[in-house]
Amino acid sequence: MTERLIELKDIKKSYGNVYALGGVDLWVDKGEVVGLIGDNGAGKSTLIKILAGAVRPSGGEILVRGKKVFGWSAARSREAGIETVFQDRALAMQQSIVRNIFMGNERTNRFGFLKVAEEVREADRLMREIGFTSKVFTPHSIVGQLSGGERQGVAIARAIYRAADLIVLDEPTTALSLAETSKVFHFVRQVKANGRSIVFIGHNIHHVFDIADRFVVLDRGRVALQAGRDQIKTAEDLIGYMEHVAHQGRLAADGSLAKGVAR
Ligand SMILES: Nc1ncnc2c1ncn2[C@@H]1O[C@H](COP(=O)(O)OP(=O)(O)OP(=O)(O)O)[C@@H](O)[C@H]1O
Numbered sequence: 001m002t003e004r005l006i007e008l009k010d011i012k013k014s015y016g017n018v019y020a021l022g023g024v025d026l027w028v029d030k031g032e033v034v035g036l037i038g039d040n041g042a043g044k045s046t047l048i049k050i051l052a053g054a055v056r057p058s059g060g061e062i063l064v065r066g067k068k069v070f071g072w073s074a075a076r077s078r079e080a081g082i083e084t085v086f087q088d089r090a091l092a093m094q095q096s097i098v099r100n101i102f103m104g105n106e107r108t109n110r111f112g113f114l115k116v117a118e119e120v121r122e123a124d125r126l127m128r129e130i131g132f133t134s135k136v137f138t139p140h141s142i143v144g145q146l147s148g149g150e151r152q153g154v155a156i157a158r159a160i161y162r163a164a165d166l167i168v169l170d171e172p173t174t175a176l177s178l179a180e181t182s183k184v185f186h187f188v189r190q191v192k193a194n195g196r197s198i199v200f201i202g203h204n205i206h207h208v209f210d211i212a213d214r215f216v217v218l219d220r221g222r223v224a225l226q227a228g229r230d231q232i233k234t235a236e237d238l239i240g241y242m243e244h245v246a247h248q249g250r251l252a253a254d255g256s257l258a259k260g261v262a263r
């Protein structure tokens with residue numbers, strides 16, 4: 001039985017008379033990694049900002065575990081267990097891993113003092129949960145000294161600490177080397193193994209192909225393709241579909257793989 005965590009239905013967003021999103025459906029099941037891809041300006045960030053409650057949609061509805069939620073907002077999104085790691089993920093580079101994880105959510109006693117030991121234990125547990133195993137770094141290490149992939153790990157750990165069932169990563173590997181990217185993939189696989197869900201936004205189709213269970217391709221504010229990993233054999237096939245979409249418009253009215261398109 002799959003458990004539907006969240007469902008966005010017919011989401012529209014217009015800026016003036018420009019439609020950034022023209023009626024998009026997106027759903028995420030428990031324990032699933034959804035790869036959200038599409039060209040610059042396709043609407044990926046707009047869609048996840050709506051999911052985060054940071055941007056209000058012009059139309060459509062949002063369901064959490066099958067129930068329609070009214071008055072969707074950042075607070076509702078967080079209540080639903082959604083945490084987004086935005087492109088500029090706002091880590092404090094001069095601060096330690098533990099301070100970054102608890103930033104804005106500090107654990108204090110009734111006198112307002114930080115429960116430092118408890119936070120360090122919890123940071124250690126979180127880093128372990130996502131598979132951050134380093135002999136060099138401890139929760140006290142300064143984030144500015146970590147590699148790009150490890151910093152993504154800190155951002156993911158922070159999202160988990162905020163009780164995320166669904167973690168949205170907006171282009172987490174864009175600026176990273178191959179080795180750093182594989183670190184992020186390792187974290188994502190751990191997060192999934194722990195029953196959480198991920199929406200992974202990427203430009204590099206090969207990256208997304210390697211990590212996602214299902215692909216959603218946005219094209220000019222619409223879902224051009226929605227396909228499971230089992231429906232697409234190679235990253236090249238996925239790129240082929242996307243090129244087809246770019247030239248021919250959508251593959252099928254329902255966004256599914258149209259017959260005769262597969263090469
Ligand atoms: N605040 C805004 N005001 C006006 N137009 C906007 C605004 N935010 C986004 N848009 C427009 O909406 C469209 C979708 O933008 P969005 O940032 O969601 O794309 P994206 O798929 O995330 O692109 P990228 O891959 O470059 O990050 C673009 O045409 C963009 O110019």
Ligand SMILES: [Mg+2]
Pocket residue numbers: 044045046
């Ligand atoms: Mg974007």
